[in-house]
Amino acid sequence: MKYNTFTLIIRLLVFIKEFIPSILIAVFNGTLGFILAMNISIFASLAVLKYLEVPISLSYTQLFSIILISGALRGGVRYIEQYFNHLLAFKLLAILREKIFAILRKLSPSKLDEKNKGEILSMLQGDIETLEIFYAHTITPFAIALLTSSITALFLGIYIHWALGVFALFAYFLIGLVIPYFFYHSNHLLGEHYRQELSSSQEIYLQSIFGSYEILSQNRQKEQIQLISSTTQTLNSLSHALEEKNTYFKNLCNSAIILLNLCIILLTAFLAHQGRVENVMNILGFVTLTSSFGSVIALANLPHNLAMSFASGRRILDLLDEKPLVREGSEEFEFEELQVRNLSFEYENKQILKEINFEIKKGEISGIYGKSGSGKTTILKLLMHFYNPSGGEILYNGLPIELLSHQSLYHNVNLFSQETYLFATTIRENLKIANPNATEQELINATKEANIYELISKLPNQFDTKITDMQDNLSSGEKQRIGLARVFLKKPKLLLLDEATANIDILNESFILKTLKNLSHSMAILIISHRPSTLSICDRVYRLSEGRLQRE
Numbered sequence: 001m002k003y004n005t006f007t008l009i010i011r012l013l014v015f016i017k018e019f020i021p022s023i024l025i026a027v028f029n030g031t032l033g034f035i036l037a038m039n040i041s042i043f044a045s046l047a048v049l050k051y052l053e054v055p056i057s058l059s060y061t062q063l064f065s066i067i068l069i070s071g072a073l074r075g076g077v078r079y080i081e082q083y084f085n086h087l088l089a090f091k092l093l094a095i096l097r098e099k100i101f102a103i104l105r106k107l108s109p110s111k112l113d114e115k116n117k118g119e120i121l122s123m124l125q126g127d128i129e130t131l132e133i134f135y136a137h138t139i140t141p142f143a144i145a146l147l148t149s150s151i152t153a154l155f156l157g158i159y160i161h162w163a164l165g166v167f168a169l170f171a172y173f174l175i176g177l178v179i180p181y182f183f184y185h186s187n188h189l190l191g192e193h194y195r196q197e198l199s200s201s202q203e204i205y206l207q208s209i210f211g212s213y214e215i216l217s218q219n220r221q222k223e224q225i226q227l228i229s230s231t232t233q234t235l236n237s238l239s240h241a242l243e244e245k246n247t248y249f250k251n252l253c254n255s256a257i258i259l260l261n262l263c264i265i266l267l268t269a270f271l272a273h274q275g276r277v278e279n280v281m282n283i284l285g286f287v288t289l290t291s292s293f294g295s296v297i298a299l300a301n302l303p304h305n306l307a308m309s310f311a312s313g314r315r316i317l318d319l320l321d322e323k324p325l326v327r328e329g330s331e332e333f334e335f336e337e338l339q340v341r342n343l344s345f346e347y348e349n350k351q352i353l354k355e356i357n358f359e360i361k362k363g364e365i366s367g368i369y370g371k372s373g374s375g376k377t378t379i380l381k382l383l384m385h386f387y388n389p390s391g392g393e394i395l396y397n398g399l400p401i402e403l404l405s406h407q408s409l410y411h412n413v414n415l416f417s418q419e420t421y422l423f424a425t426t427i428r429e430n431l432k433i434a435n436p437n438a439t440e441q442e443l444i445n446a447t448k449e450a451n452i453y454e455l456i457s458k459l460p461n462q463f464d465t466k467i468t469d470m471q472d473n474l475s476s477g478e479k480q481r482i483g484l485a486r487v488f489l490k491k492p493k494l495l496l497l498d499e500a501t502a503n504i505d506i507l508n509e510s511f512i513l514k515t516l517k518n519l520s521h522s523m524a525i526l527i528i529s530h531r532p533s534t535l536s537i538c539d540r541v542y543r544l545s546e547g548r549l550q551r552e
């Protein structure tokens, strides 16, 4: 969904509800800070007037004490303001990060199927950080500017002359709202473009690292370097354009302030000439007004980063608004049998499965084969409830899959595919993910069943060897066998194997197939494979072709 800026601000503001006390403290201290800063100029000018023998009721000691105290207090209140601003911002960023993780948990894995990972990474790092500008440097400065300007304009209007009060309001409106408004409108598209480019550049950098083998073997280094360099150049030129606009508006703002100061001189001179304001008060008005732009200048400089902050906010809210493709139920179950009835499925109007039927029972091994792209993996994803079927039913123990809790489903059913992801920790930890309470003997048994124990036992630290130390020395078949050991340790009730042994040599595979045959007494197994040797252990085999499933 696309938000206009107003809706976006309101939605981002909703998150600050519970931090109102922090904001009030920050606003109070910030406003006091600007008033104290003006105090310094006002009392310094009174001291100068006293020196020029203008009758001033305060002594030099009093005047300089006020100046010194104002200066010292200004530092303290500014610190408190910044402390509470950042407390609010970083607590909010932590909350938003948690929300993003929570929604990703809900949306995945179907979301991760389609979403480019660079964008998610950039959202978790860059976008969240950029929102800090909104929470720490926009909300309170805005309130502080509003409060400080109103107090100053009222003071000028009431105590000096109404014309100065009105002029002050006009000046604050121009510097604090009109210039920032045009600044924001002239660069928000650029800001959004920059954030978009930044996230796609992360995707390209990731691809360059993870795809390095393909890049090298296809001799595409030159092209990849060119791609990285052109992405970096685009980023640079966007950043340059943003900086240029920033400088332009900063200069515009400074020029406007110079012009306004000129007008203030003319206005106070006019008031003095007409004898409408007493001289001392006129000078006080002049000093107050010319030294009062600090809070609105803080607003004038905001749009530079705010455009990017809003672009990040939009992307984060879009993600938070996304609805999961599937809704989980709450039923728990203990797998006995699976029935698939007239199951149809389409990805974006592309029909993949047409009314397929099959059954799986504990103690049986079933197999599916079919051409690449025929929809075999899709069947497994549907059995894991990554997607909802377009038609038909998936029944576990007679219960529709939509009624089951995902935790119970994942506890019973384990999907294992062609590539195993090993985490950057020890082999032991990698295995224990499947069963944190596994004993040493169970680890040994599981790794023996996957025919990888021999390799592990020869390592200097055996199960305590760090995967990071040997990642490059592990073949994909060895990684796959560690992954299978993990599965054997978990002992799911239904094991879905998607080309699980494709990377494993025939000798090791036949060992693993024997294990699977033994395990099948206490579980159900569904094997997807191209190899007839793999399918040979199946009690029944299906062929998937043109979306239809036929028993062989």
Ligand SMILES: Nc1ncnc2c1ncn2[C@@H]1O[C@H](COP(=O)(O)OP(=O)(O)OP(=O)(O)O)[C@@H](O)[C@H]1O
Pocket (backbone or CB within 6 Å): 113, 114, 347, 348, 352, 370, 371, 372, 373, 374, 375, 376, 377, 378, 379
């Ligand atoms: N997330 C997705 N969005 C859209 N189309 C998809 C998606 N995932 C897969 N497809 C398409 O659905 C069809 C079936 O894909 P699937 O991965 O199930 O095939 P497969 O039989 O497992 O192939 P292989 O043997 O090559 O692994 C393919 O044409 C594929 O391009």
Ligand SMILES: [Mg+2]
Pocket (backbone or CB within 6 Å): 376, 377, 378, 498
């Ligand atoms: Mg597949």
